[in-house]
Amino acid sequence: MSNLINFTIDGKAVTAKKGETILTVARREGIYIPTMCYISKTTPCASCRMCVVEAEGVEGFVLSCNTPPTNGIAITTNTQALENERTNIMKLYDVNHPLECGVCDKSGECDLQNKTLEFNVSKQNFSARDQHRKIENWGLISYDPALCILCEKCVHVCNEVIGDDAIDLQFGGYKSKVIPKNSDTLDCTYCGECIAVCPVGALISTNFKYSANAWELTRVPATCAHCSGGCSLEYETRHTGISSKDNSIYRVKNNFEFSSLCGAGRFGFGFDNKTTKNPDAFARAFDAIVNAKAIRFSSMITNEEALLLQRLKESLGIKLYNEDARKYALFMEAYASISGKKHHSATLEAVKQADAVIVIGSMIATDNPAVRYAMTTAAKHNGAKIIYAHPIEDALMQNTITQFLKYEVGTEEGVLALIAKYLLADCELGSDEKAFFDALDDGYLSAESNIGEEELSLMMKSLMRTKNRVLVVGNDLIAHKEAKNIAKLVAVIEKYSDISVLVVPRDVNTLGVSLTCKLDCDDNSLENVVGYNEKGSFVIASLAGADLATPALNQQEGTFVSIDNRVIPTNAALAFDGYELHDLAKELGVGKQNTIDFTKELPQESGFKALEFDVLENFLAPLGEDVRGYMLDQVEVAMDGSLDELDALPEFNGTIIYNVNPVLQFNAYTNIASQLERDTTLRGSAQFGAAARISDGDQVEISFGDKTFVRTFKQEESLKGTVALNPTFDLEGNMESYRFQKSKIVRVNHE
């Protein structure tokens, strides 16, 4: 056990693991050391010096936040000398700090305020020439340099966790401040993490500013309802104002010490539905369901409601449509037929700990920001190699990726086969698999997919000596025509190597729905379909224009299954006055008292546990362990699948668009959230413009499949290649098909 270091803190014998610092050990042991600049999820900023301790035999003070202990050393955390040092630091922090706690948004939860009181700094003994400092407005984020204590936390998270690297410290003694990096104004993904970690009121949400105070807001622990990351968050609610009796959400916060949120989670909370009970609409909805042939629903749904729909299906004998979850289920079924396990093996935590990550088939930064942040963390903290395979280069990932494998649109199956062949070259394969790889026509696959031998060898070189490897599988593989065989290839990689797999679900609860419902194939042939948050002949939805209005996800309690295979509870932040799906179910005879009474009945054959909703916790433990809800049990299934020989790879020529959402947008709910930017343009490179004969600013009509819509074309310098990006968050109907689409694009006259 040479990895363990024994030493003492304040006389208490403690043990450190490799990589731990004195501070982390002290925190684990419940010994208090004050800090101002420390944040657990980044490397130590080491800018405040509040964390000083004394070490026996060492001259002067030691910074506990970035010093690992040595064997047998005796650490003291609370001598008079240390107290004086810390008090002096607080005195310096308070020099000319504006006396505006009375109005400051941070008041009541401000580290500076707390520590100033803790160290009893009641007067200013030093001075510095005060100067005018301009308050900056950077869109969703405002910065007041006068309040900034230059702790550097914001810079560290932006660089090490988010990966935007958008802000920097401008040093200049007393004039130092935070500035946008290499730019006049802030140009970033607006995740708002810098706001969250700022210990004072320097970085603040522009729209929240001065609208409420920390002590007036009620915190409702919930789960983000925008992507499958399952990020924990707290909605903060208060009365709307003097003319309304209703509450509204003022802001969203997170446990920033350990977890992160993207901008959609942080700023896109305004999607609640308002209505009153309308018995007529309810009666019509009842009739519609009784007469319906099928119910089509989206994955923006809790497990409980999904189970409720499944029960409706069983009792009414109707069909259930959800193409997104059905494709996911099919993919996982094929995957399980080789791996023998129902659930994928990796979690976001595994990605964070990884030293190599291979991403394929996803524009991951916008598909699932939580995965992106986990990869950034891995790259910055473990020096992880990030291999990013996709037909389109993503500027957002530039800071993070080690190698970009650009393959041809549609050739995912071939690419994965090649990658698998190289990854498994030294592994003991089964005879079937061995035969499969031996029969692989590398030359053909390389030529078609454009992934050459050199690139693959380079990849193998990067991956050499890496031990914790994760393969991240995106939606392009799940929605692919050959998804089944692709899934099996993924499973083969997992089965024969030490690589763990993360299959990224598209929507909030794609995974939960795929485990809860028996879904039918939706070929759009039926007429009489009730839509639940989806299109249909009768629409029950939490969006405008519905025939029966139901609560949005921030007005419901229930559980989701996150990308980690974790069943996480969410709570209702706002009340809802109308009817919910469950009221209909009660009328139809499958109801219970509350929707959450279904929690304990979630199918155990899919790995759910028979637990009541009310026993599920929803917080992160003091040292950051995720104790929310529970992890799905792994389910063993028969390994009866085998790889199919590859058919010819499809070719995509002409004008191709990629259906992917811009930053901050995911779905119809982010679309109506007032703070989020809504970029509905078709974005493409100059090359694309030339090929499609359109130029920047043109109104173009796009059509593929049975869809036609008009967008403005925006030429973007950062984009390359011949594929344009088409947002889907504002489009009606199921966009679950393969996201690359050959489409017709014609210019339409404006006016």
Next chain:
Amino acid sequence: MSIEQFKNRNVSDDYFLVDIEDYPTDGWGKFKRVVKRTFQGELFVGLWVVLREMIKFDIHTVQYPKEKMPIGPRYRAVHEMKRLWESGTERCIGCGLCEKICISDCIRMETRIDENSRKEVSEYSINLGRCIFCGYCAEVCPELAITHGGRYENASEQRAHFVMYEDMLTPIDMLKAGQQQEFDGFGAITPHEDERVKKTPLAY
């Protein structure tokens, strides 16, 4: 300690039982008591006192509502919102502490950022129908902005009865005329506060 101690109600030897006649139990007894009380003439003693004072024209009654008693500075009646003496600006900074501390939850306010990037109170109301005039709001206010005034007439035809910010705010002409009343109660500035304020040392 035994239960007997509690049963013994002779707390002190100075206590004595009042000699009260037994209540009549039958109809005849009650009739006798009525007759006795009616014709004893005690009624006229009271009437005589009133008549005597009337003749002397020595009347102490306050002619409300034409005149009102002076009210103590600490009396807690309808709230007032104060202005700064020097600039006339409103003292309330919108910190929301009064709203938070209010025991009957009758204060509600809205704040926002104004054109000068300062916090502005855009709406403020107190429901006097619920207010119990406890004074917590005035006590917690860090700016001596909200205080209680002396206006105690609160009759209204509804239970809910609101005062708005503008109604409570010292009118600017009253301030200029020096008629804003300072609150002397708890939390008010002590006399000669100026002399006790220490200046920040300036090196430049």
